Amino acid sequence: MLFELYWIVKLIKQNTNNSQLHLMDGTQNMLASWEKESYLYKLYHDSTGSNNISFRVSENEVADSNNPYLIQRYQSFVMSNKLTSDIFDRGSTKLFWSGRPDFLLEVYEKETNLLVKLIIGEVKNTSSVEYAITGLRELIDYFHLAKDNKSDYY
Structure with a gap:
């Protein structure tokens, strides 16, 4: 910092x-x-x-994608939300990326x-x-995903 x-x-x-x-x-x-x-x-x-x-990228922006990578990432997102709820008794998130x-x-x-x-x-x-490189990738993500x-x- x-x-x-x-x-x-x-x-x-x-x-x-x-x-x-x-x-x-x-x-x-x-x-x-x-x-x-x-x-x-x-x-x-x-x-x-x-x-x-x-x-922020919300769940609904990627949920209906036909892209194979995004389909897999979305399935991972849904499963992790479910397991988080089941194991830790925490609510799910609609936030796919932030x-x-x-x-x-x-x-x-x-x-x-x-x-x-x-x-x-x-x-x-x-x-x-x-x-x-991680920092560079984060920066480029911010450039492309800013709303x-x-x-x-x-």
Whole structure:
């Protein structure tokens, strides 16, 4: 976490001298915000960001797929949900996939409050190529699976 915060502070320093820092108290994960020209920047740490963005794929998006891989993954998902319920007495989930980037910078046009740019970051401090590849794969997943507040992919 400290290494992630180090890079977040570097990002803030490179982009503004006038940021408002927010307390990381567990109730929200917005770390900083600032304005520059006609844009509002909101920086989140270890978060899915605001309600304008989602990193979730629901069960119903893959349930009726004809793709052999997704059929197998869906069957695995259904079975694990059933076993979780039977063995641990826990409810099932409708969430097929979800993610939470290390940092997320949302850029809004101030006048319209329209999200105009999304910068997603994964931070890894490692000498392991395998772990670095895992981080790269996570980052690419976030790029391709990010959705807007209408559940449409970007």
